[in-house]
Amino acid sequence: MQAYLDNSATTRPFDDVRELMRTIEDKTYGNPSSMHAMGVLAENHVKEASETLAGILKVKEKEICFTSGGTESDNLALTGCARANSRAGKHLITTRIEHPAVLQTMKHLEEEGFEVTYLDVDGNGVLHPETLEKALRSDTILVSVMHVNNEIGSVQPIEELARLTKAYAPSILFHTDAVQSFGKFRILPKRMGIDLLSVSGHKIHGPKGIGFLYVDEHVKITPILYGGGQQKGLRSGTENVAAIAGMAKAAELEYEDLQSKTENLYALKEDFIRKLLTLEAVTVNGLGEGSGLPERVRASAPHIVSASFDKVRSEVLLHALEEQGVYVSAGSACASNKPAVSETLKAIGVKKDLLDSTIRFSFSTDTTKEELDHAFESLSRILPMLRKYTRH
Amino acid sequence: MHYSSFLIKYTEIAIKGKNRYLFEDALVSRIRQVLKRVDGDFAVTKNQGRIYVDVEGDYDFDETVAALQCVFGITGICPVVKTEDEGFEKLAKDVIRYLEEAYPSLDQTFKVNARRARKNYPMNSMELNMELGGVILDRFENMKVDVHHPQIMLTVEIREHIFIYSHVIPGPGGMPVGTNGKAMLLLSGGIDSPVAGYMISKRGVKLDAVYFHAPPYTSERAKQKVVDLAKQIAKYAGTIYLHVVNFTDIQLYIYEKCPHDELTIIMRRYMMRIAEHIAKETECLGLVTGESIGQVASQTMQSLASTDEVCTMPVYRPLIGFDKQEIVAVSEKIDTYETSILPFEDCCTIFVAKHPVTKPNLKVIKRHEKHLEEQIDELFAKAIETKELIIIKDCE
Numbered sequence: 001m002q003a004y005l006d007n008s009a010t011t012r013p014f015d016d017v018r019e020l021m022r023t024i025e026d027k028t029y030g031n032p033s034s035m036h037a038m039g040v041l042a043e044n045h046v047k048e049a050s051e052t053l054a055g056i057l058k059v060k061e062k063e064i065c066f067t068s069g070g071t072e073s074d075n076l077a078l079t080g081c082a083r084a085n086s087r088a089g090k091h092l093i094t095t096r097i098e099h100p101a102v103l104q105t106m107k108h109l110e111e112e113g114f115e116v117t118y119l120d121v122d123g124n125g126v127l128h129p130e131t132l133e134k135a136l137r138s139d140t141i142l143v144s145v146m147h148v149n150n151e152i153g154s155v156q157p158i159e160e161l162a163r164l165t166k167a168y169a170p171s172i173l174f175h176t177d178a179v180q181s182f183g184k185f186r187i188l189p190k191r192m193g194i195d196l197l198s199v200s201g202h203k204i205h206g207p208k209g210i211g212f213l214y215v216d217e218h219v220k221i222t223p224i225l226y227g228g229g230q231q232k233g234l235r236s237g238t239e240n241v242a243a244i245a246g247m248a249k250a251a252e253l254e255y256e257d258l259q260s261k262t263e264n265l266y267a268l269k270e271d272f273i274r275k276l277l278t279l280e281a282v283t284v285n286g287l288g289e290g291s292g293l294p295e296r297v298r299a300s301a302p303h304i305v306s307a308s309f310d311k312v313r314s315e316v317l318l319h320a321l322e323e324q325g326v327y328v329s330a331g332s333a334c335a336s337n338k339p340a341v342s343e344t345l346k347a348i349g350v351k352k353d354l355l356d357s358t359i360r361f362s363f364s365t366d367t368t369k370e371e372l373d374h375a376f377e378s379l380s381r382i383l384p385m386l387r388k389y390t391r392h
Numbered sequence: 393m394h395y396s397s398f399l400i401k402y403t404e405i406a407i408k409g410k411n412r413y414l415f416e417d418a419l420v421s422r423i424r425q426v427l428k429r430v431d432g433d434f435a436v437t438k439n440q441g442r443i444y445v446d447v448e449g450d451y452d453f454d455e456t457v458a459a460l461q462c463v464f465g466i467t468g469i470c471p472v473v474k475t476e477d478e479g480f481e482k483l484a485k486d487v488i489r490y491l492e493e494a495y496p497s498l499d500q501t502f503k504v505n506a507r508r509a510r511k512n513y514p515m516n517s518m519e520l521n522m523e524l525g526g527v528i529l530d531r532f533e534n535m536k537v538d539v540h541h542p543q544i545m546l547t548v549e550i551r552e553h554i555f556i557y558s559h560v561i562p563g564p565g566g567m568p569v570g571t572n573g574k575a576m577l578l579l580s581g582g583i584d585s586p587v588a589g590y591m592i593s594k595r596g597v598k599l600d601a602v603y604f605h606a607p608p609y610t611s612e613r614a615k616q617k618v619v620d621l622a623k624q625i626a627k628y629a630g631t632i633y634l635h636v637v638n639f640t641d642i643q644l645y646i647y648e649k650c651p652h653d654e655l656t657i658i659m660r661r662y663m664m665r666i667a668e669h670i671a672k673e674t675e676c677l678g679l680v681t682g683e684s685i686g687q688v689a690s691q692t693m694q695s696l697a698s699t700d701e702v703c704t705m706p707v708y709r710p711l712i713g714f715d716k717q718e719i720v721a722v723s724e725k726i727d728t729y730e731t732s733i734l735p736f737e738d739c740c741t742i743f744v745a746k747h748p749v750t751k752p753n754l755k756v757i758k759r760h761e762k763h764l765e766e767q768i769d770e771l772f773a774k775a776i777e778t779k780e781l782i783i784i785k786d787c788e
Contacts, residue, residue: 315611316609319610389743
């Protein structure tokens with residue numbers, strides 16, 4: 001039996017998505033910028049996709065800018081806004097647990113002369129509004145806080161964070177990396193005070209190599225790619241028509257019956273965590289606050305479980321699970337001669353011994369109870385075996 | 393300049409007496425093999441004790457040279473301009489044009505080295521040297537003759553056609569692969585063993601390889617890395633049969649039964665035993681490892697002695713006297729370095745003790761190996777039985 005539990009890395013494209021994309025590649029392969037009918041047909045697919053996505057976010061069509069994925073969306077949002085608004089100030093704020101697409105871009109912006117404040121989070125991986133409040137300054141131009149953390153699934157109080165940012169100064173831009181939350185949470189940028197929102201296609205059962213950035217129409221932003229001036233000059237390059245349509249289709253399907261899907265995921269997650277906690281020497285990371293398990297499980301995202309297994313190296317456990325057809329991610333990719341310890345896990349205070357013993361299980365709407373049971377059974381069989389042979 | 397031929401130089405083969413043709417034939421067939429990597433219409437011929445590569449039409453010069461530089465046995469590659477014999481006047485013109493194109497500054501010292509292989513040519517070698525030298529001196533006032541250490545040694549060969557060449561691009565040297573039997577290389581994902589394979593292969597030895605993996609402790613990517621390394625070696629060594637042995641059970645059994653500071657030594661002794669077993673089955677004449685004295689605990693003189701002790705076949709260690717930097721230099725030259733340093737754990741490091749023995753006592757090791765008696769034969773047989781064979785072709 002197979003259990004694909006690495007959905008935060010990527011998801012299986014929906015059948016409808018693949019079919020739609022194939023039809024478009026077959027029949028409507030024109031360039032959306034071409035003046036003839038073939039171009040118009042292709043352009044219509046792009047328009048339709050913008051409409052769908054704008055409809056989900058309840059924003060304007062023209063506020064959707066297609067990119068090559070989450071990384072490019074983050075790069076465009078941060079670099080584009082920092083450069084365009086540098087006269088108003090050079091201070092940027094983010095958290096220590098952002099995806100590298102944000103953290104590395106911030107590092108680069110530091111080299112360009114911007115000053116960046118990296119905010120601490122609590123032991124559950126949540127940013128406290130007071131922490132942000134204290135960091136805001138008169139020269140702050142942009143705040144970037146992810147919605148759902150990709151490693152532990154912690155959820156940030158985005159609406160509150162955006163509100164207090166705007167209360168401090170309405171001109172400060174608020175960016176959210178929603179790569180892990182789009183499709184799992186209802187996100188309404190206008191109501192929540194989000195100016196820029198990054199989304200990736202392949203995390204929601206769409207194709208790889210496509211994503212979009214929502215940019216509020218009032219935001220001052222400069223492009224990072226120059227060329228033929230497509231997408232109102234903000235992102236040059238011929239639009240990846242089939243992938244754009246595929247992503248919109250995936251989003252549409254993902255948001256159908258959102259509530260019942262989410263509840264189902266939470267039920268699976270709760271059951272899985274309950275079982276995990278019966279195992280010896282296991283810590284579940286980033287479990288939220290609350291009195292009972294159901295409440296604590298629901299404080300974080302419905303599809304991510306991070307767990308540390310004492311005295312077991314995550315890479316070995318990952319490969320042992322793989323032999324049972326269970327596919328997961330190592331919390332921190334670590335090899336003997338090149339330790340690359342996860343910043344997120346460090347930031348939430350995971351003990352040093354456990355940093356290299358952490359596994360991420362991530363679900364999708366495809367995930368079944370049978371898969372999770374298989375994963376759990378495999379774990380309970382493998383763990384004692386691996387613990388018998390440990391390095392000294 | 394358009395070169396339509398390459399003269400292939402080889403030295404060591406020329407002294408192999410009656411076996412010479414065997415070596416030459418091996419060299420010719422290997423050259424044909426590597427030229428399949430390059431687009432172009434190549435013909436490789438052996439003629440009066442020389443090997444020529446002729447090419448019709450368009451081809452990529454750099455790619456061709458790079459391919460030829462993978463052929464052991466070649467000491468030099470001379471790009472040749474080929475012209476027809478239409479009298480001395482025409483030859484003089486061709487020589488002048490060759491020099492103008494190849495050496496635009498035209499201020500070097502030179503020597504003409506004419507060779508008259510076709511004896512009915514009206515001038516002999518000495519006359520040709522003098523006449524051509526005169527023409528060059530008349531034409532280019534800044535060029536001077538230096539018969540002892542010329543900057544340009546201009547060779548003009550009179551054969552059916554006339555060949556003009558002057559520079560020699562170095563080849564890898566060594567002997568054609570396959571002329572010296574076959575050996576089994578213990579290939580890990582590290583820097584050393586691919587270099588060891590290259591060195592042995594350079595002496596004309598064909599290679600098979602064995603890789604030990606230990607899933608789930610080592611990953612599929614670690615195995616892929618070894619396959620990639622083998623592909624890179626195969627560019628020089630020709631097709632390699634890579635035997636992938638699952639070592640996990642043996643390793644865990646040793647871990648369970650033997651003192652942990654001797655784990656690496658005992659493990660290596662079993663790797664050698666398995667490698668030798670496969671080597672015998674595949675008619676190899678020796679084992680090859682990338683060890684170098686004192687590099688790590690398992691490569692001290694004492695450790696080497698105890699791993700050596702289990703083998704009846706000779707174990708070749710071409711890097712035994714190399715420093716790490718020297719090994720790295722070769723691995724960079726043969727383009728295995730970048731792959732070797734990819735960070736995947738191999739099975740030698742997963743259970744490595746903090747302080748492994750550096751001076752193992754063979755008697756003690758043997759006594760501890762007795763603890764394995766109960767199951768080791770069965771595990772050994774299973775490791776051989778379940779091994780996977782991957783054929784690494786050199787033209788992919």
